[in-house]
Amino acid sequence: MTFDDPDGHDDERTTALDAWHATGINGRPERWDDPGVDWAAYDAVVVRSVWDYVDRRAEFLSWARRVESVTRLLNPAAVLDANTDKTYLRDLGVPIVPTHWSARELPLWDDYVVKPAISAGARDTIRTADRDRAQAHAAALEAAGRTPMVQPYLDMVESEGETSLLYFNRRFSHAVRRTPMLAPGMTAADGVRAQSRTPAPDQVELAEKVLAAIPQALLYARIDLVRLHDGSPAVIEVELTEPYLYLRAEPEAAARLAAALRELISR
Structure with missing residues (x-):
């Protein structure tokens, strides 16, 4: 097994690797763009913190397809291709945060x-x-x-927060309430704080509708939801490429991720 970015999210990487090792899975971090890595030597490659794909998306997706030609890639290249461009939200077929996709004729919103x-x-x-x-x-x-x-801007996120539901091999693992990064007085440098949360039934129903529409195998999925002004849940993002998984928010989360990985590579 391999992570792709040894410089990103050290705490989560260590938590995941420790859980893998506890179940007999040997893993180590690798950089996705390291030309010296023999990806075929691995039984599977797990994509995690590829923060630089934004500037190198075509290169990253080409790498993903090459890796998938020689070993198991999780999540699959087709998933990464679709998920790294948020225009996928237009095709989800479920409620999303209202979005205008042009610089012309902006709606009249307060914020x-x-x-x-x-x-x-x-x-x-x-x-x-x-x-x-x-x-x-x-x-x-x-x-x-x-x-x-x-x-x-939905001010409900300041009281309600975003709810992120985490799934491993399509099974619900845990959920967290995430503080809004763009709330007054906060910047991207402040990061996102999270705490464990029990999702409401309507949030679970919406998240599982999203998952049901994705045919490929998914080692991990994070569905980020927010409530609209009428109280109904809507998707703000579907994280299938490089999400932080909040493994320390739930005592069994890392073990569930390891179990899901073992299941997928055993098929």
């Missing part, structure tokens, strides 16, 4: 969040109540050949 469809960690994301600034940022993204996502 805007504008970000590119290919991004990670709130990079190139702004929040503003100024419609002209929102439009200008969206236009700058378009001018750079990037698809803008313009969304209303």
